[in-house]
Amino acid sequence: MARFVKRGKTWQYEISYKDENGKYKKLRKSGFAKKGDAIAEAGEIEANLAKGLKVTSKDILLSDHFEQWMNVYKKGKVSDVTFRKYKNTLMNIEKYFTDDTIKKISRTHYQEKINEFSKVHADATVERLNTQIKASLRNVIDEGVIPYDFTKGAVIKGEAPSVDEQDKFLNFSEFESLVNLAKERLDPHFASRFMIVVAAATGLRFGELLGLTWDHVDLDKGTIFVDRAWDYTETQDFVPTKNEQSVRKVPLDAETSKIMQSFKSEQRKLFQKMEIKPKHDFVFYNAKEGLISNNAANKKLKELLRQLEIDTPLTMHGLRHTHASVLIFKGVNIMAVSKHLGHKNLAVTMEVYSHAVKELEEREDEHIKSIFDDIYKS
Template sequence: MARYTKRGKVWQYEISYKSKDGKYKKLRKSSFPKKSDAILAASEMEIKLGKGFAVNDKDVLLSDYFRQWIEIYKKGKISDVTFLKYENILMNIEKYFKYATVKSLTRTRYQEIINQFSKTHATPTIERFNSTIRASIVNLIDEGVIPLDFTKNVVIKGETEVKKEKDKYLNFLEFKRLMKSAKSRINPKYPSNFMIFIAGMTGMRFGELLGLTWDNINYDKKYINVCQTWDYHFNTGFAPTKNEQSVRKISIDDSTLEALSNFQAEQTKFFRSLEMINRHHLVFSNAVTQAISNNAINKQLSKLCKQSGIDTPLTLHGLRHTHASVLLYKDVNILAVSKRLGHKDLSITMSVYSHILKELEEKENKHIASILEEI
C-alpha cells in the first residue's frame, strides 16, 4: 500500500515492497504537482512490482545492452559473416537510439524512432531490425528489468522502394544470351567471365564459387561437389558452407563439363607460362590476387549484360535467382531446385520464389481446366 506526503509544493509517494532477495524495501518518488498524479504513478509502479519489475536494476543504453547481448549470445556461435550483420544492426541502434535506455523506451517512443529509420530503409530491412531488437530484449522482460515488450505491435512500413522482383532475374531468352556471351569470352587470364558462366549453369553462391577447387569436379559422374566456401569478407581462406544442406552435389551437363575441362587445361598452361603455382587448386584463381572480389565480378556481369543487350540490373546473386527461376519455369520440381540451391529447407525456396510459383499455379489451373473439359 502506498503512502502519500506533501513536501513543499509537490507530492511524494512511498511504496513498501519485497525485493527478489526477500528483503523489504521502500521506493520513493516525488515532484508530482498534484496528489492525484502521485496516486496514478504509484498505482502504475505497484502493478510493475506485482509483475516482478526490477525497479532497482541499473538502467543502460539500448546500444550498450545490445552490444553485450551479441557478445554473449552470438559471438563464436554464428559465422563471422552473420556476426557482421548483428554489428551492422548495432551501428543503426547507436545512430537512431542514441540516448535511449532500456527503461525509458515506451511503445510510442520506439514507434517514433522506427518511423525515422523507415524513411531511409525498405520494409524487409526494418522487419529484420525490429525482430532482432525484439529477440535481444526477451531476457530483460523475463528478468523483470523492463515491464513490457516495447517492440510489440510496432507498425512497419519502409519508405524506400524494395528492388523490384523483375530486376532480380532474367527471363529465359535473356539468360541464354548472357550464357552464350560469357562462354564465348572465357579466358584464364580473366576468370570472371567463366565464373559468371558456371554461376548461371549451377546457381552456386559467390562464396561457393570462390571455394571451388578442381578436385571438386567429377567428370565421370558429371557433378560439382560443393563442400566448402572461400571467406571473401576477411580473406582467411577456406570456410564451411552456409548450412548443412549447402553441402551438395550439383549435376552438370556435358557442354558445361567440356567448358570446365577446357578451362582447366588453358589455366594450367597460363600459370606455367607465368611460373605461377595455383597453391589452393582454385577453379577461379586470379593470377594476381588469387580470389576474385565481389565488386569485380558484379562489374564484369554488368558489362556482359550490356554487351548481350540486357537492360536488367543484375548481380551475381541475381544470376542465382535466374538459374532457379529458369528451372521452375521449365517445370523442374521445386524440391529438386531447393536441393540444388542448397536451401536450408523448402519453405525458404517457396518464400523466395513465391512470385514465380503463383504464375506457375495460374498456368497449372489452365492445364487442370483443359483436362476436366475433356471429361
Template sequence: MARYIKRGKVWQYEISYKDADGKYKKLRKSGFPKKADAISEAGEIEANLAKGFYTVSQDILLTDHFKQWIEIFKKGKVSDGTYRKYLYTLSVLKKHFSTATIKTMNRVKYQEMLNEFAEGHSDSSVKQINVHVRASLENLLDDFIIKNDFTKGAISKGGKGTKSAELKYLDFQDFIKLIAFAKEKINPIYSSSFMIYIAAMTGMRFSELLGLTWDNVDFEKGQIYVKRTWDIYKNNFAPTKNDQSVRFLAVDSSTLQVMIKIL
C-alpha cells in the first residue's frame, strides 16, 4: 500500500511490498510537483507488483548485467573459443551501450544503439550481438525484474555489405583445382599445403587438423581418429567442439599414400 507525503513544495510516495524472498521492503521516490503525479507512478508500480514483477531498488548497467551473466552461466561451461565471442559482445556493449541500464532500456533505444554498432559490421556480427543480449535477458524476465524483452523484434542488419556466394564459396571446379594445387605443393618442411589437402579430403576442422598426431592415423584400417583439437591461444591440446565431434573418419587409399610420403 502506498502512502504520500508532501515535502516542501514536492510530493513523495512510499510503497511497502514483499520481495521474492518474502522480506518486506520499501520503495520511495520524491520530486513530484503534484500529488496526482506521485499517485499515478505509484499506482503503476503497485499494479506491477501485484502481477509478480518485483521492483529492484537499484538499476544496473546492461554491461554489468551481461558481464555477471557470462561469468556465472558461460565461463567454464562453453569452449574457450565460444567464451571469447561472449567477451567480444561485452566489449561492444561497453562501447556502444555504455550508459544503457536494464530498467530504462526500451526497444527504440536498443535499436538505435544496435544501428550504431551495425555501421561497418556485417549481418552476422550484428545478429551475434543481439542473440547474446537476448539470451542474457531470460533470467531477468523469468525473475520478473524487467517486464519486456527489448531485443524482441530487433533488426539485425549490418551496414557492411555481405559477400556474394561467389566470393564466399568455391564451386566444384575451383575445389578440384585447389586440391590438385595443394597436393602438388606438399612439402615435409611446410605444413600449409598438406593441411589444406587433408582438410579437403576429410572435412576436418582447422583446429582438429592442428591437434592431429600420427598415432591417431590407422593406415591399416584407413581411418583417422579425431579426439582432440589444438588451442592456438593457449598453445596446447584441447577437447573437440562437442562430444559428437569425437569420431573416426574413413580415408581413401590415395590420401593415405600422400600421408605415408609425409610420414
C-alpha cells in the first residue's frame, strides 16, 4: 500500500515492496504538484509490481540512455538521413533534459520540458522528439528499470510557426502548368529543369533523384529502378534507400520517357564534346557544376513558379507531395500510392495525405450513395 506525504508545496509517494530476493524495500518519489498526480503514478507502479515488474536501482541520464538506444537499435537499421534525425533528437535531449535521469523524471517534469521545447519549435518537431523518446523507453520499462512511461499522456503543441498544409502542395491546375513550363527549353548544360520534370512525373525523393544513374532507367519498358539514394549532405556518396519499402520500380509515362530519351541523347553528345566524364553515369548532372544541389533545384523551382505567378512556397519535397496528391485526386488506390512512393507502411501515407484522402472519401461517399440509388430504381 502506498503512503502519501506532503512536503512543503509538493507531494511524495512511498511504496513498500519485496525485491527479487524477498527483502522489503521502499520506493519514494516527490515533486508532485497535486496529490492526485502522486496517487495516479503510485497506483500504476503498484499494478506493475503486482504483475511481477522488478524495480532496479539502475539510473542513467536520459541523454545517455537515448544515445545508447539509438546506436544499438537504429544505427545501420535506418538510412543515414533518418539516423541524423535521431542524432538531432539527442542534441535536443542534451539541451533540454541536461541533468534528468530516466528514473527521476516525473510526468509533470517531462511535460514542463516539452512545454519549454514547444515554445520555439513547430508541432511536427515536438511530436518527433516525444515519439522518439517514447520509443527508447520500451525496453527499460519491460526490464523494470523504470516503473512507468513518463511520456504517457504528454500534450504536444508547438508554438513556432510551421508551413501551412496547403502551402506544401499545388492544386492540379497549377501542377499541370508547372510541368508544361518546366519541360520547355531543356538544356543538357543545366539539369535543374529536367530534374523538376522527372520529379513531378515520378514523385522520387530528392536523394533518389540525385543518385539516379542511366543504367537504372529502362526507357523501353518505362520504369525506373530505385535501390539507393545519394547522400548530398555528408558523405557525398551512394547510401541505401530510406527503408526496405523504398526499393521499388517506378513507372514512367510515355511522354516523360520521350523527354528523358531526348535529354539523354543531347547529354551524351555534350559530355563527349566537352570531354566530361562523371565518376558515375548520373541522370541529373550539370556540365560545369556536376551534381545539382538541393538549393539550386529549389531556386529553379521557385523561378518557374514566379513565372506562372504561383505564390505557393513549394520545394522539391513539396513537389513530391504534390505528385502524390494528384494521384490520390485522380482516384489511384491509396495502397498503390503508398507503394509507389516507397513509404514504410500505409499509415505513413494516410497521415501525410490525410487532406487528399478525406476528399477522396467524400467523393466515394457520393459513389456509394449512387450505387444504392440505382438499386432502388431497378
